[in-house]
Amino acid sequence: MKTEIYISVKDLIKECIRKIWIIIVAMVVFGILLAGFRYAKDKKNIANTTVAESTEKVDVEKIVDDLESDDYNQVMTYVDLTNYRDQNRVYTADAKLMKINPYKVDTVLLQYYVNAEDENTRKDMAAAYLSYISGGSLAADVVTDNDLEDSSSDIQELIQCDATGLTTGTSFYTENTNTINMYVYGVDEQDAKDIASYVKESMDAYSQKLSAVAPHTLTLFEEQYSVTCATKLVSLKNDRFGNLITYNDRTTSYEGLLSDKQKESAQKIVSAQKENDELEDNDETGKTAKKAETPKASISKKYLVVGAFLGLVLAVVIIVLRYMFDPTIKTSKDLQMFYGTNFIGDVAQADGALLAASKIINMCNNRQIKKVLIAGKMASENEAAIKEVVDAVEKKGIVADIIGDILTDADAVQTLEAKSNVVLVEAVRKSKYEDFNQEKALCESLDAQLLGYIAITK
Structure with a gap:
């Protein structure tokens, strides 16, 4: 079975x-x-804001809410310009880069050699190291691993890198390299050497990670301290000073366009924001203080x-x-495909009843059969289609009786007799494979001939 x-x-x-x-x-x-x-x-999360933070937030929000619609854009534009200018002032005063004389800078040169047995692997590993250095990941690891107070962006500015192709001797960024030159700068000799030491440790750690990806070697073959002129640092410092001057001029010019009332409101907002920043810096719980706007859930x-x-x-x-x-029959032709039982037709399809009747008539004529029993569980909406099959068969002089479900109807079982010719009716997505197995086995045990089955897909 x-x-x-x-x-x-x-x-x-x-x-x-x-x-x-x-x-x-x-x-x-x-x-x-x-x-x-x-x-x-x-x-x-918003509801759990601290009392101290809430007080400051209400103050800032009240100032903003009190602004007339015509004043809002002018005041907030001035606030943004002032904040950005002040950020540049703080950076210019505190960043290591701004404390370095780029024409006489303490420098440590680190030269690495990347090698591997396979040329493609060497190129890929060299490219990975260049990306690690120039993309900022190295600077981030240096800060994190050594608990430095400097930001990763500050350290990144102090690590400059180029790659040298051995075939050309030209400095360029490319995957066709195996020598990497890094210039590590500091505010003094000790600072440069300390940062260089951190860089070497991070490079060694990253090399171990990459070695798990592809076998290769990273060799530090040159480490040299000197005092040099760094043109890249000159450009960076000029850019920083340029930004500060530009935003200072823009803030001053824009301030002249504001009324006294607008200036007063803007200064109050800037002052409140600075107080919030101080609270945030001093907050040991690590909660983030809100500034000019109240956060809203969305x-x-x-x-x-x-x-x-x-x-x-x-x-x-x-x-x-x-x-x-699902134990039920999935498609009209499943029983033919899985059990080899003859598929007579699908009466739910257009002209399906007439096609099924034609097949039954042909089988009866070829086998000289005079009577056919149609057995199965038939819903009321399907009886008309089955009756159409019966009528078409009987018009050809063949007796066709509908006897019902032979698994549950005792009268239907008694109607089966030796040498009976049976056509089963199976409803797709309702009749079960196991029920069909039992019907087939019952026909075989009573020596009844199973001619095939009629499917109902609706």
Whole structure:
């Protein structure tokens, strides 16, 4: 008795399309749930703001709210210009780069050689090191691993890199390199050597990580301290000073366009923001102080999309699993494909009843059969189609009796007799494979001839 069935990917795709409404509902529900969860969490985080922070926020918000609509844009533009100018002033005063004389700078030259047995591997590893250095990851590791007070952007400015191709001797950024030159600058000799030491440690650690990806060697073959002129630092310092001068001029010019009332409001906002910054710096709990605007929870499009995707995946998985483990007949021709039983026709299709009757008539004529029994569980909406088959068969002088379900109807079983010729009726997505197995076995045990089956797909 056959118990296995085979399901194709095409069948699964068709089932997902047929159940598309389930997928859409799941996407909508999961999208709303995940976005709602994020929204509720954001509201809770905002509600947990400290009392000190709330007081300052209310002060700033009150100033902004009191502004007339015509004043708002002018005042906030001036506030933004002032904040950016002040940031540049702080950087100019505190950054290491600005304390260095670029025409007489303490410099440590680190020269690395990258090698590997395979040429492509060597190129890839060299490119990876160049990206690690010039992209800022090296500076970030130096700051993190050594607990430096400097920011990674400050350290990045003190590490300049070029690559030298051994075939040309020309400095350039390219993957066709195996010698990497790094120039590490400091405010004095000790500072330059300390940063160079941190750089070597980070390079060694990164080399170990890359070696797990592809075997290669990174060799430090030259380390030299000197006092040099660094043209790159000259350009960087000029850019920083240029930014400061530009924004100082823009702020001064814009201030002249404001009324006394607008100036007063802008100065209050800037002062309140600075106080919030001080509270944030002194806050040992690590909470972030709000500045000019009160944060508001909003529906996240990102979480809507992620939730919809999760709903899509879950719905498809459930549909596929249900389809795979559903014990009912999937298509009208399943029984012919899996059990070799003759498929007579699908009466739910156009002209399906007449086509099924024609096949039965041909089989009866070829085998000299005078009587056919039609057995199966038939719903009321299918009786008319089966009756049409019976009428068409009887017009050709062949007796066709509908006897009902031979698995549950005792009268139908008694009607079966030796040498009976039986046509089974199976409803797609309702009749089970196991029921068909039992019907087939019952016919065989009673020595009844199974001519085939009629499918009903609706």
